[in-house]
Amino acid sequence: MVAASAVITVALGLGYAVADAYDIAPGPLSVEPVQTIRFPQAASAVAATPLVGGVGADKGVDEARATALVDKFAKAKGVGKDFSIIIADAKGDPVVERNQGVAREPASTMKTLTAFAATASLDMSSTLDTETYLDGDTLVLKGNGDMLLGSGANDERHVNGRAGVATLAQRTAQALKAKGVTTVSVAYDDSLFGSKRFPDTIAENNEGDDMLYAAPMSSMAIDEGRNWSGTTKPADPDVESAFPPRFADSAAKTAESFVAQLKRQGIAVNGGIAKGEAPAGKPIASVSSARLSEVMGFMLRNSDNTEAELFGRLTALKTGQDNSPEGAAAAVKAALEKAGIDTDGLHIADCSGLSAGSRLTATTLMQVQAKYLETGDSTAPASEGLAVSGLSGTAAKRNIARSAAGLVRLKTGTLGGVTSMTGNVSRTGGGTLVFAVIVNNPDNMWEAILAVDDLVGHLPEL
Incomplete structure (x- = not known):
């Protein structure tokens, strides 16, 4: 009985396949040749024109x-x-x-x-990279002028925070572990802008030590060194609508944030954070700012x-x-x-x-x-x-x-x-x-x- 049922099923299947092939029943099979669709030649084409005109340098002003x-x-x-x-x-x-x-x-x-x-x-297409270098058992954090670092992960949607300290810590930890390193000392290199960081007469319009409107130059800073403690931080980091005080040493604060993030990634840190100089050679990890044009x-x-x-x-x-x-x-x-x-x-x-x-x-x-x-x-x-x-x-x-x-x-x-x-x-x-x-x-x-x-x-x- 089962054998007879199987024969009938196969026969029906073969019959449907034949019907499909000759387009009697619906399906993907066909013995007819594929027809190539041909489109008629366009009668005319619209010429491209500039979307934005020139500056009109020769057009006079009233x-x-x-x-x-x-x-x-x-x-x-x-x-x-x-x-x-x-x-x-x-x-x-x-x-x-x-x-x-x-x-x-x-x-x-x-x-x-x-x-x-x-x-x-x-x-103006270049970026300002914040980097880490391994010098023996010392990890050196080096800034190259990005004063719009974020404290968290890289934020591709914004200029302020495009490069994130948390992302740098994650990449650095991954590179260290690949070398079999799980414990380091940490130093930071803030030498980029020399010893003079502020213009002579800026304090008069910068609210003195609070520095509400400008930060001293630093090789690296999170959100330009703003101290948001006790102040509501704007939702959009690219729109400056509030002016809190700023930290005097933005690079040191950035290094502190980096070390905290590094520890969360499973890297032990010996002692405190020292000032240092990055060695020659390639960094083991880095994050990039927005392009200078941005x-x-x-x-x-x-x-x-x-x-x-x-x-x-x-x-x-x-x-x-x-x-x-x-x-x-x-x-x-x-x-x-x-x-x-x-x-x-x-x-x-x-x-x-x-x-x-x-x-x-x-x-x-x-x-x-x-x-x-x-x-x-x-x-x-x-x-x-x-x-x-x-x-x-x-x-x-x-x-x-x-x-x-x-x-x-x-x-x-x-x-x-x-x-x-x-x-x-x-x-x-x-x-x-x-x-x-x-x-x-x-x-x-x-x-x-x-x-x-x-x-x-x-x-x-x-």
């Missing part, structure tokens, strides 16, 4: 309207008499200017000079003083200037002069504009913006990193006309007696212009800020 805007600004309540302003076309040829050659305190618009010098001198955008959008000074110091090291705040200032000035930018009256107290005593002219600020447009890709990280009106960074909440949203790439500047702004503008009628405005000692700071915003909000109309 001088009469620009003059009217400047005259209105000069008479605005709160501005006072201590101001400089310049509006120029995309080539940097002035259209309207007032007191443009008077050197004034620039506040954070100084960062645009540093950004230009850094992009002209450094490989750090540049972080610096400009947040107006981050620490990263601005860092770019100055890196530029000094790259170009052979002294390893000091003064060397950083000299490196920035040399890069500007090499590019043909007017540096008359320029004095750089630091590379961020936070320190008291910096001076520059509106002409210098304007020519930096014009040079961005001229040089294009070579300085793109600096020009593209600027905050955008109504959309990003320090420009997002300024009182600039809604009609100008997305059309002005700018850098703001604010100190106790300073409001300033510089940038480049996409005009609604086509073409581009550049501008700079500096107000020192205004009659009323808030009214002066509003006057600057009102002026800039109308620039796309020119």
Whole structure:
């Protein structure tokens, strides 16, 4: 009975297969040749066109309207008499200017000079690596300038925290165990920036020992050395919205965090953490910061003083200037002069504009913006990193006309007696212009800020 049933089952199966092959029953089998689908030749093709137009360097700026805007600004309540302003076309040829050659305190618009010098001198696709070396039975932690380390694992979504101390500890422990090493002494190498870590006059605007707005230079730091104890840490590490005190020795604090993480990975540590020097050769483990181009955008959008000074110091090291705040200032000035930018009256107290005593002219600020447009890709990280009106960074909440949203790439500047702004503008009628405005000692700071915003909000109309 079973045998008969099996024969019937096989017969039915063979019968269905034959029916499938001749397309009588549904299924994957077929004896018909495969037909190649042919598509007709396209009748026409749409030619590719650029998504973004050129800067429109030859398109003139309405001088009469620009003059009217400047005259209105000069008479605005709160501005006072201590101001400089310049509006120029995309080539940097002035259209309207007032007191443009008077050197004034620039506040954070100084960062645009540093950004230009850094992009002209450094490989902006490179990273700052934090490394570990094994020197006998001593593990040496070495920093190369990443002051935006995270305490946890690498965070690919953010600039601040892209490289994580926990990830470095994990990779280091894995490398040590592969060598049969389970116990080490630990030292850290913080020699990158020499002995002078702060500009001379920064304390006046940096809340003294609390250092709320800038950290001393360090070869490595977790979140720029911020001490969040007792302060709510912002949810987005790439948006600086709170200013806690900072640790004076960021590298030592980073080493402490690293050792704690290393112990969690099963590596025993003998004694305390010493200062040391990394040996020659290759590291056994490392983590990499965001690319310098990304750090540049972080610096400009947040107006981050620490990263601005860092770019100055890196530029000094790259170009052979002294390893000091003064060397950083000299490196920035040399890069500007090499590019043909007017540096008359320029004095750089630091590379961020936070320190008291910096001076520059509106002409210098304007020519930096014009040079961005001229040089294009070579300085793109600096020009593209600027905050955008109504959309990003320090420009997002300024009182600039809604009609100008997305059309002005700018850098703001604010100190106790300073409001300033510089940038480049996409005009609604086509073409581009550049501008700079500096107000020192205004009659009323808030009214002066509003006057600057009102002026800039109308620039796309020119």
